[in-house]
Amino acid sequence: xxxxVTGGAGYIGSHFVKFLLKKNVNVSVIxxxxxxxxxxxxxAVEFNKIDLLDFNRLSGYLSHKRFDAVVHFAAFAYVGExxxxxxxxxxxxxxxSLNLLKAAVKTGIKKIIFSSTCSVYGNPLEVPIxxxxxxxxxxxxxxSKLVIEKILRxxxxxxxxxxxxxxxxNAAGADPEGDTGESHDPExxxxxxxxxxxxxxxxxxYIFGDDYDTPDGTCIRDYIHVNDLAKAHYLALNxxxxxxxxxxxxxxxxxxxxxxxxxxxxxxxxxxxxKSEITGRRPGDPAVLVADNSKAKKVxxxxxxxxxxxxxxxxxxxxxxxKF
Numbered sequence: 001x002x003x004x005v006t007g008g009a010g011y012i013g014s015h016f017v018k019f020l021l022k023k024n025v026n027v028s029v030i031x032x033x034x035x036x037x038x039x040x041x042x043x044a045v046e047f048n049k050i051d052l053l054d055f056n057r058l059s060g061y062l063s064h065k066r067f068d069a070v071v072h073f074a075a076f077a078y079v080g081e082x083x084x085x086x087x088x089x090x091x092x093x094x095x096x097s098l099n100l101l102k103a104a105v106k107t108g109i110k111k112i113i114f115s116s117t118c119s120v121y122g123n124p125l126e127v128p129i130x131x132x133x134x135x136x137x138x139x140x141x142x143x144s145k146l147v148i149e150k151i152l153r154x155x156x157x158x159x160x161x162x163x164x165x166x167x168x169x170n171a172a173g174a175d176p177e178g179d180t181g182e183s184h185d186p187e188x189x190x191x192x193x194x195x196x197x198x199x200x201x202x203x204x205x206y207i208f209g210d211d212y213d214t215p216d217g218t219c220i221r222d223y224i225h226v227n228d229l230a231k232a233h234y235l236a237l238n239x240x241x242x243x244x245x246x247x248x249x250x251x252x253x254x255x256x257x258x259x260x261x262x263x264x265x266x267x268x269x270x271x272x273x274x275k276s277e278i279t280g281r282r283p284g285d286p287a288v289l290v291a292d293n294s295k296a297k298k299v300x301x302x303x304x305x306x307x308x309x310x311x312x313x314x315x316x317x318x319x320x321x322x323k324f
Contacts (some may be wrong), residue, residue, distance in 0.1 A: 001068045005030075076088065086140035097114075101155050119138075120146045167248065223311055224253055
């Protein structure tokens with residue numbers, strides 16, 4: 001099988017590429033390197049710097065290579081930035097994805113795995129969150145992902161393009177072998193920010209609200225190791241290869257951890273004092289976001305393997321000695 005990975009120089013994409021190599025899958029990567037890192041792509045992998053907004057170059061490349069499937073990670077993913085500049089997100093995420101799907105249809109590709117997000121649920125009515133939860137995005141980033149899911153549905157009806165959309169919860173952790181990890185600028189995610197504090201790169205970590213209806217008053221999220229996400233994408237590829245119907249799956253552990261639990265666990269793993277300060281809530285932050293992952297377990301045969309301490313220890317090893 002020849003697999004194309006878009007955004008393969010990014011955080012989750014690079015981990016998936018390494019996973020495919022271990023499975024002896026023939027994989028190629030395209031990325032515009034706007035936010036990815038060329039160093040994250042293994043030397044054994046064919047890499048081309050291609051922007052999805054360049055339809056002619058993209059379709060020409062796909063025509064030349066004749067891929068069996070595409071795994072589509074390429075996207076901008078900063079919620080705050082999407083609120084400040086929605087045009088950037090609808091152009092990059094939606095138009096770029098539309099170009100990719102048009103090029104896939106043009107060149108005969110019939111299978112796509114799409115990197116979606118639990119953000120499409122907005123403020124959920126029920127927790128844990130199942131795939132039947134109504135989708136109610138509350139920011140342009142999440143809206144852009146939901147629009148792409150709808151485009152995928154319409155492309156299946158019109159052109160027979162089969163897809164799996166994977167709605168991640170909080171991706172975290174790093175490659176246990178230290179080859180790739182999380183490197184964002186600016187860094188928006190809690191665990192890297194906590195570890196930067198442990199490493200003395202930040203004075204303290206801010207906790208946005210401690211008056212939520214949770215056991216310790218801080219927000220609870222479902223943290224899923226990036227290698228567990230990689231495995232789910234591989235299983236989704238196998239699922240589509242068996243000519244199964246298009247599907248949507250939640251990817252999370254089914255267990256939530258609060259902000260204070262993350263800080264306490266990081267202090268335990270690192271052996272460092274991690275100073276924190278309570279500040280005001282952020283608008284739109286739900287108290288609890290935890291996945292119902294039973295569908296992915298049943299249909300894909302997926303089982304998360306990494307626990308919270310594993311997530312934080314692999315991330316800590318990466319942040320102590322990042323390769324890029």
